[in-house]
Amino acid sequence: MKIGVYICQCGINISATVDVEKVAEQIKSLPNIAVSRFYKYMCSDPGQELIKKDIKELKLDRVIVASCSPRMHEPTFRTVLEESGLNPYCFEMVNIREQCSWVHIDKEKATAKASELIAGAVARAAFLEPLERKEVSVIPKALVVGGGIAGIQAALEIADKGFKVYLVERTPSIGGRMAQLDKTFPTLDCSACILTPKMVDVARHPNIELLTYSEVVDVGGYIGNFKVQVRKKPRYVDMEKCVGCGLCAESCRLHGRIPNEFDMNLGKRSAIYVPFPQAVPLKFTIDSERCIMLKTGKCGDHPLCVEACDRDAIDFGQKEEIVEIEVGTIVVATGYDLFDPAKKPEYGYGKYDNVITGLEFERLVSASGPTEGHIDVNGKEPKKVVFIQCVGSRDKNGNEYCSRVCCMYTAKQAHLVKEKIPGSELTVYYTDMRAFGKGFEEFYNRVQGEGVVYRRRELDDPIEVIKNGNKVVVKAKGHPDIEADLVVLATGIVPREDTKDLARILNINQSADGFLLEAHPKLRPMDTFTDGIFLAGCCQSPKDVPDTVAQASGAASRVCNILSKKQLEIEATIAHVDENLCRGCGFCVDACPYNAIELKEVEHFGHAIEVATVNEALCKGCGSCSAACLNGAIQHHGFKDGQILAMINALGEG
Amino acid sequence: MKDFEPNIIGFLCNWCSYAGADLAGTSRIKYPPNIKSIRVMCSGRVDSVFILEALKKGADGVLVAGCHPGDCHYQSGNYKTNRRIKLLKKFLNDMGVEPQRLRFEYISASEGHKFASVVTEFVDELKKMGPSPLKEAK
Numbered sequence: 001m002k003i004g005v006y007i008c009q010c011g012i013n014i015s016a017t018v019d020v021e022k023v024a025e026q027i028k029s030l031p032n033i034a035v036s037r038f039y040k041y042m043c044s045d046p047g048q049e050l051i052k053k054d055i056k057e058l059k060l061d062r063v064i065v066a067s068c069s070p071r072m073h074e075p076t077f078r079t080v081l082e083e084s085g086l087n088p089y090c091f092e093m094v095n096i097r098e099q100c101s102w103v104h105i106d107k108e109k110a111t112a113k114a115s116e117l118i119a120g121a122v123a124r125a126a127f128l129e130p131l132e133r134k135e136v137s138v139i140p141k142a143l144v145v146g147g148g149i150a151g152i153q154a155a156l157e158i159a160d161k162g163f164k165v166y167l168v169e170r171t172p173s174i175g176g177r178m179a180q181l182d183k184t185f186p187t188l189d190c191s192a193c194i195l196t197p198k199m200v201d202v203a204r205h206p207n208i209e210l211l212t213y214s215e216v217v218d219v220g221g222y223i224g225n226f227k228v229q230v231r232k233k234p235r236y237v238d239m240e241k242c243v244g245c246g247l248c249a250e251s252c253r254l255h256g257r258i259p260n261e262f263d264m265n266l267g268k269r270s271a272i273y274v275p276f277p278q279a280v281p282l283k284f285t286i287d288s289e290r291c292i293m294l295k296t297g298k299c300g301d302h303p304l305c306v307e308a309c310d311r312d313a314i315d316f317g318q319k320e321e322i323v324e325i326e327v328g329t330i331v332v333a334t335g336y337d338l339f340d341p342a343k344k345p346e347y348g349y350g351k352y353d354n355v356i357t358g359l360e361f362e363r364l365v366s367a368s369g370p371t372e373g374h375i376d377v378n379g380k381e382p383k384k385v386v387f388i389q390c391v392g393s394r395d396k397n398g399n400e401y402c403s404r405v406c407c408m409y410t411a412k413q414a415h416l417v418k419e420k421i422p423g424s425e426l427t428v429y430y431t432d433m434r435a436f437g438k439g440f441e442e443f444y445n446r447v448q449g450e451g452v453v454y455r456r457r458e459l460d461d462p463i464e465v466i467k468n469g470n471k472v473v474v475k476a477k478g479h480p481d482i483e484a485d486l487v488v489l490a491t492g493i494v495p496r497e498d499t500k501d502l503a504r505i506l507n508i509n510q511s512a513d514g515f516l517l518e519a520h521p522k523l524r525p526m527d528t529f530t531d532g533i534f535l536a537g538c539c540q541s542p543k544d545v546p547d548t549v550a551q552a553s554g555a556a557s558r559v560c561n562i563l564s565k566k567q568l569e570i571e572a573t574i575a576h577v578d579e580n581l582c583r584g585c586g587f588c589v590d591a592c593p594y595n596a597i598e599l600k601e602v603e604h605f606g607h608a609i610e611v612a613t614v615n616e617a618l619c620k621g622c623g624s625c626s627a628a629c630l631n632g633a634i635q636h637h638g639f640k641d642g643q644i645l646a647m648i649n650a651l652g653e654g
Numbered sequence: 655m656k657d658f659e660p661n662i663i664g665f666l667c668n669w670c671s672y673a674g675a676d677l678a679g680t681s682r683i684k685y686p687p688n689i690k691s692i693r694v695m696c697s698g699r700v701d702s703v704f705i706l707e708a709l710k711k712g713a714d715g716v717l718v719a720g721c722h723p724g725d726c727h728y729q730s731g732n733y734k735t736n737r738r739i740k741l742l743k744k745f746l747n748d749m750g751v752e753p754q755r756l757r758f759e760y761i762s763a764s765e766g767h768k769f770a771s772v773v774t775e776f777v778d779e780l781k782k783m784g785p786s787p788l789k790e791a792k
Contacts, residue, residue: 069676070693071668095691098679103770104687113687120690504724509670512764529669529763530727573695591698593729622728623699627738639694645707651663651690652711 002034003125004060005118006051008042008067010097017101019111023066026115030122034058042067048080055084062125066094066118072520087130089572089638092121116651123650127643131572134616138224139328140563143168145216145502148176149545150333150537150552152198157556158331159207163563166325167202168230169212173279174199176335177538180262180359182366182373184545185412186443192278192368199280211323213285219506222620223532224328224568234318236286236294237272241313244282248272251308253299258290260370264360267370272305272314277368286314329532329559332516333552334502336538339392339399339491347391347489348465352472353378355465355487357391358409365416375420375486378470382485385417386474387428388463393492394431396459401513403492403542407434410490411444414452426452427484429476431459437544455479493542506533515541526555534558573638574619575626577612581633584610588625588634594618597625597634660714660780662773664691665700669727670762671719677766685770686777689717696720698731702742705756709746709788715755715780717772722760732760751788754779 005027009015020038027036035054039047042065054060063086065077070093078088096114104110140163144155147169155167167174178184179199181191202208211230218229249255252270259265262275269275271291272284286294286305293299293316306314338359341349348355354377356364367373375381387410393403407430414426433454435444448454457463461477465487474482495514496502503510508528509517516539519527526534536552537543543551562568575588579602589597589612596618599610612625612634623636632641666672672693678685694700697720708716718739720732736758743753757776761769 069672069679071673071676095676095693098676099691100687102679102682103685105684106687109687113690117690120692500724507727509673509725509763517763529673591734593731620728622696622731623694624696624728624731624734627699627701627734636695636699639699641701641703644692644694644704647692648663648704648708648713649711651692652661652708652713 001032001062001126002058002060003032003062003064003122004034004051004054004058005036005064005066005122006042006047007036007038007096007118008047008065009038009040010067011040014067014097014101017104017107017110018096018114019107022111023115023118027118027122030119032062032126033122034060043073043076048076051077051080052084055081055086061086062090062092062128064092064094064118064121064125066096066114066121068097069095069099089131090128092125092128094118094121120647120650123646124643127640127646129637131637133569133572135567136224136570136617138563138565138568139326140164141166141327142329142331142559142563143216143226143228143325143327144331144333146176146333146335146537146539147174147212148333148335148537149178149195150335150548151176151331152202153549153552154331154333154536154556154559155208156198156201156205157553158559158563159205161560163207163560165208166327167208167210168214168216169210170215171275172213172235172283172285173275173281174202174210174212175276175278175280178545179276179278180264180362182362182369183412183416185408186437186439188412188415196278199278203280210281212281216505217322219330222570223562224570226327226330226532228325228327228330230323230325232321232323234288234320235283236288236291236314236316236318237284238313238315239281239283241311242283243311244274244284246274246284247308248284248305248314251304253292253304254290258287263363263370264357266360266363329534329562330506331534331536331552331555331559332502332506332508332528332539333536334496334499334539336493336542337496339494341391341489341491344391346462346464347388347487348467348472349489352465352467354382354472354485355489357489357491358406358413359491361413361488365413365420375417377486380485381421382424383421384425384482384484385486385488386482386484387414387426387488387490388474389428389430389490390459391489391491392494394459399492399494399513401542402434404434405542405544406490406492408437408440408443408544410488411447413488415447415450418450418452427482428452428454429457429463430454431457437546493538496539499539506530508533515539526551526558532562571621573636574616574621575614575623575634575636577614577634579604579611581631582611583631583633584612585630586612587628587630588612591624591628593622593624594620596620658781658784660688660777660785661712662689662715662717662776662780663708663713664689664717664719665694665697665704666691667697667720667727667731668693668695670721670725671697671759671769673763674719674761674765674769677763678770681766683766683770685773688777689773696726696728696731697735698726698728700735702738705742709751709755709786712789714783714786714789715757715776717757717759717776719759719761719769719772722762725762749788751786752783754783755786
């Protein structure tokens with residue numbers, strides 16, 4: 001056996017705390033070491049060439065690189081081995097950056113630890129075995145979860161490349177948050193005008209199958225071969241027959257009496273409804289929580305909607321349906337919730353009618369909203385309007401992050417008030433103005449030029465809103481009180497309430513702030529730790545429309561990379577049974593979370609005995625079976641008992 | 655005993671705890687260098703034999719860390735390990751080894767701070783306990 005050990009300085013990231021020269025020298029005395037070197041950047045081209053040259057000239061058969069986390073560069077170095085004709089699994093990586101040089105101060109101790117970690121890898125290297133990667137076929141279809149602008153963009157891009165896309169949306173229509181907005185900053189494009197053509201494109205695209213009013217309930221399988229269960233909630237309306245005429249909604253006994261969620265409950269709808277007139281698909285849905293017929297089994301002497309519908313589309317007998325689809329990749333684009341300002345009672349939200357949120361303002365100012373675009377507060381046009389930023393963002397005791405959109409949407413809303421109500425007096429309480437995007441600072445200057453007063457407050461300075469007759473008084477520390485007709489709270493972006501459930505269904509992670517976690521904050525912002533599952537939009541972190549579209553297009557491109565391959569190599573680190581050692585107890589069968597192990601009967605020296613057998617397509621390589629086996633008969637490739645015990649032995653000596 | 659530096663072997667699951675330890679690194683959160691970690695795909699891979707061997711071969715403490723309940727990348731590996739470790743702690747106690755030398759923690763990929771504080775705490779605790787009685791004489 002000939003082992004080559006390569007220690008990376010990573011510029012000074014490692015070498016500032018670990019004496020790499022000393023480590024390389026110490027390692028030379030270990031068994032089987034043919035060469036031990038250090039280099040500035042092992043991952044660079046010359047670094048990789050160095051390994052390739054040694055493999056060729058010194059006939060190395062095992063390679064160890066001590067550098068950053070294997071989660072970062074293990075694939076890089078495995079490829080180096082492969083390109084040099086060595087099996088990629090004859091490689092071992094030692095993490096002396098994230099788990100050594102970056103976390104320790106004492107150079108002597110960090111150097112000793114690095115040496116010990118490498119000695120552990122050397123011990124293990126003796127037991128490494130070449131492994132063959134399995135090839136699996138790829139189902140050339142994608143699932144996109146969420147039909148907001150992120151999901152729409154991703155679905156269209158993937159579908160345009162010629163792959164089939166299932167777009168699953170929880171509500172009755174696609175469109176998401178962007179459909180609720182009036183204008184978009186800083187260009188003042190009409191949000192609906194730029195979004196609705198895309199929604200229509202989705203509906204008409206031959207490669208997109210739209211599953212609205214549906215939810216993903218279960219995801220199994222792996223990259224290239226996911227099996228997804230989607231629950232289609234009953235609409236109680238036959239999608240084939242409904243033409244979206246709306247006669248049913250007009251006739252409904254609850255017409256105009258149910259708060260419409262799309263209008264942030266400011267407008268009213270019927271029990272049978274479309275959320276907004278440009279809904280895609282333009283099909284009606286019966287709200288089972290509200291419909292008198294569905295709740296009581298009786299609606300007057302007969303349901304009026306049934307009578308009104310001359311297409312006979314209403315079907316109270318519809319049942320929930322579970323659809324199973326198979327896809328190669330998944331894009332998660334589930335969006336965000338808004339911070340609930342009732343959690344900050346000092347702002348008076350929920351107590352006073354003239355304190356509203358930014359999104360409620362969007363519906364008020366939208367021509368398609370409940371007031372047809374008239375900014376009305378209790379029937380009167382407000383003259384004095386106060387905007388308060390950072391409600392639920394940048395909060396040391398709550399959401400620490402900046403929601404990235406509130407500064408600019410507030411500036412845009414102030415502009416819209418100025419435009420619609422000449423002579424109105426506007427004040428914005430801001431903490432720090434964040435106008436970082438293209439055209440943002442220019443827009444902010446423009447709004448200030450229009451006479452909007454910006455008043456700075458420290459994050460910790462309280463603002464209190466109290467009632468005074470028909471008005472509210474805004475009391476901010478260090479500023480004179482303002483008696484306002486309307487207060488608009490720039491509520492921040494928060495993760496969807498059920499993000500945790502979704503993360504579990506998909507087997508992906510959340511970051512500390514509750515949003516979904518990307519595989520690498522800089523270099524893999526669309527990837528998750530689960531191969532084949534990608535992120536787009538605000539489910540990953542707060543972002544505005546252009547950033548969301550960019551990320552969605554990026555995720556779509558990542559998806560197409562996979563879908564365009566017929567075959568995909570997957571990890572070889574799965575379980576394997578030595579039939580000679582197996583006693584057929586079945587402990588591993590119980591331990592396996594994927595039902596990948598079965599007992600089968602084999603002929604052994606003339607006797608029929610039962611032994612465990614692994615279904616390689618189902619095994620995901622967790623190693624639970626190996627831990628359960630008393631005989632060491634079932635072994636986790638790449639993490640065999642012998643490999644780990646050798647490492648334990650070496651590390652124990654340190 | 656004053657200068658005793660405990661040797662800790664860590665078994666970290668690839669998806670949550672190893673990523674959490676990496677995050678401690680990228681965030682430059684400092685902790686004592688007494689821990690040396692072995693990456694496993696799932697905490698469910700950690701055989702009791704590994705833990706006993708570690709204590710026998712020179713570790714004064716063993717840290718096993720996996721995903722939070724419900725977050726296991728492989729559905730249930732962390733539950734199995736949790737149960738296995740509870741049992742093993744009793745066994746250690748019967749053998750005359752302080753069960754506190756074996757520590758099981760749920761550390762997610764976003765809990766760099768938690769990883770660092772767990773290691774720091776564990777080192778302090780082991781310093782008070784002294785070397786493992788299970789350590790083979792060298």
